[in-house]
Amino acid sequence: MQHLIAPSLLAADFANLGRDIEMINNSEADWFHLDIMDGVFVPNISFGLPVIEAVKKMARKPLDVHLMIVQPERYIETFKNAGADLLNVHYEASTHLHRTIESIHNYGMKAGVTLNPHTPVSVLEEIIPMLDLVLIMSVNPGFGGQSFIPGSIDKIKRLKELILKKNSKAFIEVDGGVDNSNAATLVKAGVDVLVSGSYIFKSADPIATIKSLKLPVV
Numbered sequence: 001m002q003h004l005i006a007p008s009l010l011a012a013d014f015a016n017l018g019r020d021i022e023m024i025n026n027s028e029a030d031w032f033h034l035d036i037m038d039g040v041f042v043p044n045i046s047f048g049l050p051v052i053e054a055v056k057k058m059a060r061k062p063l064d065v066h067l068m069i070v071q072p073e074r075y076i077e078t079f080k081n082a083g084a085d086l087l088n089v090h091y092e093a094s095t096h097l098h099r100t101i102e103s104i105h106n107y108g109m110k111a112g113v114t115l116n117p118h119t120p121v122s123v124l125e126e127i128i129p130m131l132d133l134v135l136i137m138s139v140n141p142g143f144g145g146q147s148f149i150p151g152s153i154d155k156i157k158r159l160k161e162l163i164l165k166k167n168s169k170a171f172i173e174v175d176g177g178v179d180n181s182n183a184a185t186l187v188k189a190g191v192d193v194l195v196s197g198s199y200i201f202k203s204a205d206p207i208a209t210i211k212s213l214k215l216p217v218v
């Protein structure tokens with residue numbers, strides 16, 4: 001499968017959000033990646049439900065919502081109503097993860113589990129057959145524009161092995177410091193979805209940058 005690109009709107013120009021959404025609509029990007037931060041799970045606050053609702057009105061591609069909030073199970077229905085197509089919850093933030101994943105599915109969304117850099121993939125052993133996606137954080141969550149943690153590549157290879165061993169259909173997504181210096185290596189390691197924020201939005205030509213991230217890996 002050709003890998004997917006999910007630009008992270010955290011790096012967009014919020015004074016020109018409509019323009020940036022339209023840019024993604026017209027690009028080769030596949031999903032919108034939306035980062036929700038509560039100032040508790042991560043040391044930053046991003047944006048919330050009114051922004052997701054506004055994006056949903058214009059977006060012609062699925063919304064991949066990355067919840068960096070404590071007890072995400074409290075807000076599953078709310079994010080469904082706001083327009084999420086895929087809901088990512090952190091392993092570290094949800095005590096009863098099995099129930100949380102069931103609930104996300106019951107609301108008709110795809111379910112993803114996100115791992116912080118310090119969390120080993122082995123914790124997913126039991127739950128991975130239920131998952132549509134695993135999101136590997138390749139930076140510590142909370143901020144855009146950080147440097148990629150190189151150990152994430154071996155971690156992704158271990159995750160791919162686990163997915164194959166367990167006959168899971170889960171996609172592998174990677175988030176944090178993704179650019180053209182690591183994209184090909186990540187795809188070769190098994191990544192299906194590349195999230196990229198500042199590399200796309202701070203570039204002179206975001207449409208061309210998205211296209212370059214989408215190039216087939218040989």
Ligand code: DX5
Binds near residue numbers: 066140143144175198
């Ligand atoms: C970080 C967020 C990322 C962030 C990626 O906590 O989850 O999605 O926007 O930004 P870059 O690509 O700039 O590292």
Ligand code: ZN
Binds near residue numbers: 034035175
């Ligand atoms: Zn994210």
